[in-house]
Amino acid sequence: MGEINGHALLFLFFGLLTCLFSLAVVFSANVVRMAFYLILALAATSGLHFLAGADFVGAMQLVLYVGGTLVLLVFGVMLTAQNPFVSLRTAGGDWIVAALVGGILLVILIPVAFQVGLPPSEASLMDRRAERETVVSTEPVSVPTATRIGLGLLGVPGDDVSGYLLPFEIISIHLLVVLVGAAYLARAKRRVASDARGGVESGVAESE
Amino acid sequence: MFEILSQPIGLTHYLIVGAVMFVAGVVCMATKRNALGVLMGIELVLNGANLNFVAFGSNFLERNPAYQLGLDGQIISLFVIVLAAAEAAVALAIVLNFYNNHSTVDVDRADELKG
Amino acid sequence: MRRFLEAARELLQRVGNFDKKTRRVQVAVSDYLISHWGWYPLLVHTLMALLAAALVLLVIAGGSVLFIWMERKVAGRIQDRLGPTRVGGKFGWLQTIADGIKLLSKEDLCPAGADTLLFRIAPYVAFCASYGSFIALPFATGWVGLDINVAVFFVVAVLGLEVFGVILAGYASASKWSLFGAMREAAQVISYEVPLGLCIVIPVMIAGTMDLTKIGNLQAGWFTNWYLFHDPFTFITFFVYYTCALASVNRAPFDLAEAESELVAGFHTEYSGLRWSFFFMAEYGSMFLVSALGSVLFLGGWNGPFPLAQWIFGQHASELSGFSFVIANLLGLMAFMLKAVVAVTVMMWIRWTLPRLRIDQVITTCWKYCTPIAAVMFLGVITWQLFGLPSGGDVLPYHQQGVRRLPGALREGPFDTAEVLYAPKKDMLPAPKDSAVDARWHARARLASDRKGE
Numbered sequence: 080m081g082e083i084n085g086h087a088l089l090f091l092f093f094g095l096l097t098c099l100f101s102l103a104v105v106f107s108a109n110v111v112r113m114a115f116y117l118i119l120a121l122a123a124t125s126g127l128h129f130l131a132g133a134d135f136v137g138a139m140q141l142v143l144y145v146g147g148t149l150v151l152l153v154f155g156v157m158l159t160a161q162n163p164f165v166s167l168r169t170a171g172g173d174w175i176v177a178a179l180v181g182g183i184l185l186v187i188l189i190p191v192a193f194q195v196g197l198p199p200s201e202a203s204l205m206d207r208r209a210e211r212e213t214v215v216s217t218e219p220v221s222v223p224t225a226t227r228i229g230l231g232l233l234g235v236p237g238d239d240v241s242g243y244l245l246p247f248e249i250i251s252i253h254l255l256v257v258l259v260g261a262a263y264l265a266r267a268k269r270r271v272a273s274d275a276r277g278g279v280e281s282g283v284a285e286s287e
Numbered sequence: 288m289f290e291i292l293s294q295p296i297g298l299t300h301y302l303i304v305g306a307v308m309f310v311a312g313v314v315c316m317a318t319k320r321n322a323l324g325v326l327m328g329i330e331l332v333l334n335g336a337n338l339n340f341v342a343f344g345s346n347f348l349e350r351n352p353a354y355q356l357g358l359d360g361q362i363i364s365l366f367v368i369v370l371a372a373a374e375a376a377v378a379l380a381i382v383l384n385f386y387n388n389h390s391t392v393d394v395d396r397a398d399e400l401k402g
Numbered sequence: 403m404r405r406f407l408e409a410a411r412e413l414l415q416r417v418g419n420f421d422k423k424t425r426r427v428q429v430a431v432s433d434y435l436i437s438h439w440g441w442y443p444l445l446v447h448t449l450m451a452l453l454a455a456a457l458v459l460l461v462i463a464g465g466s467v468l469f470i471w472m473e474r475k476v477a478g479r480i481q482d483r484l485g486p487t488r489v490g491g492k493f494g495w496l497q498t499i500a501d502g503i504k505l506l507s508k509e510d511l512c513p514a515g516a517d518t519l520l521f522r523i524a525p526y527v528a529f530c531a532s533y534g535s536f537i538a539l540p541f542a543t544g545w546v547g548l549d550i551n552v553a554v555f556f557v558v559a560v561l562g563l564e565v566f567g568v569i570l571a572g573y574a575s576a577s578k579w580s581l582f583g584a585m586r587e588a589a590q591v592i593s594y595e596v597p598l599g600l601c602i603v604i605p606v607m608i609a610g611t612m613d614l615t616k617i618g619n620l621q622a623g624w625f626t627n628w629y630l631f632h633d634p635f636t637f638i639t640f641f642v643y644y645t646c647a648l649a650s651v652n653r654a655p656f657d658l659a660e661a662e663s664e665l666v667a668g669f670h671t672e673y674s675g676l677r678w679s680f681f682f683m684a685e686y687g688s689m690f691l692v693s694a695l696g697s698v699l700f701l702g703g704w705n706g707p708f709p710l711a712q713w714i715f716g717q718h719a720s721e722l723s724g725f726s727f728v729i730a731n732l733l734g735l736m737a738f739m740l741k742a743v744v745a746v747t748v749m750m751w752i753r754w755t756l757p758r759l760r761i762d763q764v765i766t767t768c769w770k771y772c773t774p775i776a777a778v779m780f781l782g783v784i785t786w787q788l789f790g791l792p793s794g795g796d797v798l799p800y801h802q803q804g805v806r807r808l809p810g811a812l813r814e815g816p817f818d819t820a821e822v823l824y825a826p827k828k829d830m831l832p833a834p835k836d837s838a839v840d841a842r843w844h845a846r847a848r849l850a851s852d853r854k855g856e
Contacts, residue, residue: 085444086347090296094304101311101331110321111573115520117327118566124308124334131301131345133361138555139368140337146562148330148372150592153569155379156323157585159392160573167320167393177317181310188309192302224361225552225612231362243362250369257373264380268387 096123301342309335333371340364458536462687480754508675520574525680528567532687535560542704542731553614572669584669587659594649600776601643605699618703624798625707631794635782640700647692654753693745704734
């Protein structure tokens with residue numbers, strides 16, 4: 080069997096966790112458990128990011144995605160987790176159609192994955208450009224990415240990063256717009272008559 | 288069967304994990320009746336794509352520097368994370384509005400515009 | 403016996419001599435085991451990881467034991483009584499052990515309508531979040547679980563995951579008091595992450611790096627080098643950080659989520675025995691973590707108020723090797739622990755002195771007071787840095803090898819912040835990877851420091 084590669088072991092651990100919890104999200108019926116499995120799946124994805132050498136992106140995934148977006152999602156789940164909505168079952172026919180679509184997509188994606196990840200020697204046979212550049216693939220060294228990503232976002236181009244100042248500014252404005260829009264959409268509305276439903280929902284919505 | 292443990296991890300492994308996440312998200316979007324379940328499917332889809340970006344940009348997985356995206360992959364995935372957070376916020380606001388107006392989060396009941 | 407001593411001496415030498423840049427003790431030890439004794443590398447690395455995890459667990463568990471006893475004593479003294487005096491001597495040293503035995507022997511119940519899986523897993527989620535953020539926290543130069551470049555970011559990120567344990571506990575208890583307490587606490591924690599992040603970015607900006615080891619070592623020397631005394635804005639920032647940290651770990655006066663007088667016990671009402679104690683270990687762990695983070699960022703971390711190791715050994719710990727490195731680091735570790743424990747004691751002092759805030763007062767404090775103050779401090783520190791105004795670090799400056807005292811100038815590789823800042827303005831081409839640029843940068847740095855008259 081040879082020497083066990085630590086990187087492969089860790090990848091197996093995190094990759095299996097990600098896949099298992101993603102499938103658990105699909106097959107679980109209880110929406111709160113789905114949220115919990117999603118949290119674990121995304122945390123395992125962050126581990127995969129760290130393994131691929133993207134430490135800044137992995138930390139950002141934990142802060143923004145798991146610690147921000149999913150907290151928001153879990154809040155939404157808690158606010159609407161009244162008993163009839165916690166477990167909504169889907170009809171069997173829908174499952175068959177979805178499985179068909181998902182299966183076809185998987186069958187298309189996995190051979191593409193195998194083809195893309197060819198070892199460099201075979202890939203360069205198919206691509207003349209790579210033949211012209213005689214590149215020596217050396218042992219990769221893990222470099223700290225935070226400074227270079229920061230400078231790339233400020234618009235300073237480097238040898239492996241382009242300037243991203245304009246998308247950065249657009250995203251800032253976009254976030255401001257989303258902040259205002261979401262706060263406006265989710266504001267507590269003064270309802271004139273609350274006879275159709277109990278006051279619990281309006282009270283819960285207003286106390287948010 | 289255990290040869291995978293001694294071989295170095297390559298791009299293929301990451302792409303397969305990304306594909307599984309993506310397909311799980313698509314099936315989630317298609318089958319869940321709870322609107323928040325559909326939202327979770329969207330998050331899974333975006334994360335599968337993110338994993339692909341990071342994998343292509345990593346210099347551990349793709350040893351040939353001619354095929355590496357470099358830090359572009361990581362910056363793009365940062366943008367995807369931020370945009371996914373923004374979109375989840377707005378989608379959640381819409382779902383809460385729907386819940387306040389119809390007292391349900393069942394997407395099968397959102398058929399007032401039908402016909 | 404002699405072979406053992408030789409092996410120990412070689413190990414200590416390797417520990418000190420290896421990799422002067424990062425001082426990674428674990429790598430030195432594992433190299434030694436692999437090359438000298440020929441163990442499998444994967445086995446050695448796994449053992450080192452388990453050892454680091456066990457040490458961090460020791461810090462949390464031992465810290466919890468100490469803090470629970472200290473809380474009862476401090477509470478007693480502030481309330482003009484003695485606190486525990488019977489178990490284990492006159493001062494009740496073994497009170498925590500007795501508490502632990504009592505908790506272990508309680509009935510392990512799960513409410514009837516509760517979701518059993520989520521109910522059982524919630525305390526472990528909270529504990530894992532609190533425990534996992536210790537991975538990137540350095541206790542001395544090189545004594546860190548994982549020396550990552552984005553350490554500050556990682557610690558704050560994993561600390562923010564504790565809110566999931568709280569929400570799950572509140573929901574899975576199938577009781578409206580628990581759910582209310584959990585939602586209020588979750589809203590409080592995520593609201594206070596914003597000013598906490600702003601306050602944490604300020605020392606990161608002054609240091610120019612997110613690596614906690616480097617931030618700590620940049621404050622070496624006398625206490626005037628601490629970022630607390632860097633400029634008046636950082637001085638105020640420390641107290642804003644402390645307030646936000648108090649609210650982030652749900653300590654009084656922000657502890658309405660677990661307030662006995664309001665919500666029975668908030669989100670952990672239905673928990674008893676060992677599960678409850680996991681929540682409390684998570685809370686004390688988080689208290690220690692934010693105190694330790696604050697001490698590294700603002701109070702110099704393992705660099706004491708006076709440079710004791712420098713007086714004894716002649717150089718800072720990061721330049722020593724072998725046995726003297728271990729001794730210097732131990733002194734630094736004692737200083738670090740002292741600062742963190744003092745900060746936790748002040749947290750307890752505040753808890754038993756101030757009355758509790760209502761939830762709307764808590765959220766008002768966050769959004770109307772802490773966030774604008776933190777933002778203004780941020781602007782103030784930027785202005786202070788931009789105009790190069792005299793800072794506390796100029797009073798008794800201390801130069802370390804490889805670390806410059808210019809703002810934001812830390813060498814991290816060929817693509818360097820300083821190169822961009824001091825590059826000629828007419829072209830923004832990427833810096834060429836040759837030693838000429840390095841020589842120019844070094845010459846300019848030397849000129850600047852000569853001009854400063856050091």
